[in-house]
Amino acid sequence: MTHTYTATVQQNRVPEVTIDFWLIKLMAVTMGETAADYLAVNLGLGLTVTSLLMTAVLIVALVFQFAQKRYVPPFYWAAVVLISIVGTLVSDNLVDNLGVALQTTAIAFTIALAVTFAVWFAVERTLSIHSIFTTRREAFYWLAILFTFALGTAVGDLVAEVFALGYLTTGILFGGIIAAIAIAYYVFKLDAILAFWLAYILTRPLGASFGDLLSQPQEYGGLGFGTIITSLLFLAVIVCLVIYMTIVQRPAAQEPMEAELGESQET
Template identity: 65%
Template structure:
């Protein structure tokens, strides 16, 4: 799957140049390529297992884990916003941390504040919809191929955070309601993404809608596979544990990001 067909939302557009220097501007986020979706899936899996590892296995507790990972995320965002083009190591480090923090936000609403899944899911759905509405009202576009200003990138990362939080709450709600187990849940979400892809390639779904729906659903899909690998056999998993599972996926992310850096895959001229 190439950058021109992996839920591409570009359409007809022209390259952006700096009005003062005339230099070409680059997108600060990656093209949607096959390896984009690969690292995204790996990142959300790590988001689930790493949050469980730090919270439970290391004994920090939910509140302390949330505060610690939020600090790491803020630091990562500072480095990411300092870039004038897509740099894989900064971008994907930020995605992994957003995945962890998004998971922890939902966990705090459920475990610390006592909310049920339905109001949490509805709240994050409303927050994501509001983010898109304000983003479009201010910028007149939701294209991920035109993220070359601070404000557009801020909208982008806010949307990303809400997709992870929403994916966590909706995925957990569905998994608990169906009780089908980790592996079947993961396969079910994969089937939903296949349907979205089919609708997109069949010309029945807008590229922007297809991209963001797939982005949301990869969260519970990755979490299901992560739980399947890490949870004890008695609970329906393979029993690898959160440490081993997290290390496997961190290594896979590192290898893919190294490939992206060497190949410059994902680097894109900003479009308007």
């Protein structure tokens, strides 16, 4: 008797971590900051209405993303942009509408993210983004992404506003920290999963700082380009990068998983 095995290939549902990944992620978080400000302030929708509207749009985007069962750049990056906006709004609502201090908000989201990672690891025994093959793993992934954006927003605002370092200095500070993480990973062999998630969290305040620097009026320490021009600029870059990824890049990493489908007998 012999066993017949068939290799079942499951596709990763998130992209490989490349320079393109970090570039478009930085653009997405920058646009998340300026777009949230544009909708809530410039259009006069207010935080509550903007939050409800963008949360509804995000849910629709995630439904399409989960339905793909593989990495499809337009669906994935649309979800990232929208979850960046919603993450910003969640933090802003706590601070501006509910009066929660930025320090408290940052601590709360740190705890929420830590709990998410703990439960994710307890259930799946890995936090690797290279094996997001199932709906449950993808759900953990997007929940963690939401909390990284909310945490990054709170930390960025805390440093720029409460500590009064300003947008440019804050951006340079977080850029330096991310560079240090990269050096620790490439030179000192920092754990890849830890390095990825630390960098992912910190790109949020990095992008938000430069987004505010470009969009905010000069009297508030910005360059005065406004949220419309800044948002459209970064949206154009995102669209171009997504088109490039869709046409040029290889499919996301795949990992064969052997599954026993049946038995056959030889006589």
